[in-house]
């Protein structure tokens with residue numbers, strides 16, 4: 113059996129969302145995006161190539177993977193094998209170290225950890241940018257999870273141009289993110305991959321969304337450069353609402369929000385009216401993530417916990433880059 117590599121990668125939350133593709137086969141995003149890595153949401157993945165295996169053996173969160181989940185991992189490992197010039201099958205074990213029963217799934221941390229562990233186990237020495245390009249083929253948001261802190265994803269107009277890279281900002285020392293989990297009979301939501309495709313194909317607001325993203329990226333980057341948290345937060349909340357507006361206008365509609373999601377948005381607004389740093393963002397689910405400061409994080413988490421329908425809150429620090437924790 114080849115050397116096994118165990119890698120940890122953090123999930124990330126986009127402040128300027130990725131929502132739509134230019135090319136589904138290469139998984140090229142239609143526009144850029146910008147995210148914050150979260151230390152509280154970590155995936156740990158071990159990969160070893162083993163000559164004795166006739167097929168990839170994949171375990172996800174303690175159980176054997178099958179069907180579409182297995183297919184997606186094997187397809188990704190095929191890219192790694194092609195690149196390394198090997199045909200050996202792999203043993204993969206991956207687990208999310210997310211707050212218990214959080215209802216958060218992350219293809220971002222999952223494919224970032226798989227890219228780094230898979231590449232190393234296959235004997236490839238890839239630079240971070242190449243790892244980001246590779247991770248993107250698994251999941252667009254995974255390209256960002258190779259790096260820590262604030263991360264900018266480039267739309268790129270061809271395969272090698274669509275990678276992520278870190279954006280330095282002294283704001284990183286000030287920020288926290290509070291994750292409010294909305295529970296209680298949430299129906300199975302529409303996965304982001306299918307949902308963005310459906311939105312692009314049917315939403316009359318999709319083109320407006322695409323026209324908006326470059327402007328929002330410029331505003332977000334200016335806010336990071338000038339250490340203007342309020343400007344960054346306002347932009348992030350507005351951008352998330354624009355993405356959801358485009359999704360809601362899809363035909364048939366995609367609505368991720370539950371009553372508690374709206375109650376959380378109102379609570380965040382009230383926190384701001386009371387002078388707290390708090391700006392909301394939402395992804396392909398009902399949960400609300402709130403950008404705040406170290407000083408305000410506890411207050412914000414308490415206020416969000418009190419909202420009806422919220423089952424848990426977690427305060428997260430910014431996360432670091434994907435890294436190898438063990439080789440065996």
Ligand code: DP6
Pocket residue numbers: 125126128129130131139145219220250251252253254304305395396
């Ligand atoms: C709403 O990265 O999961 O979280 O590339 O098809 O795997 P695929 O999509 P994915 O989409 C993430 C969508 C989002 C916004 C974001 O993270 O930027």
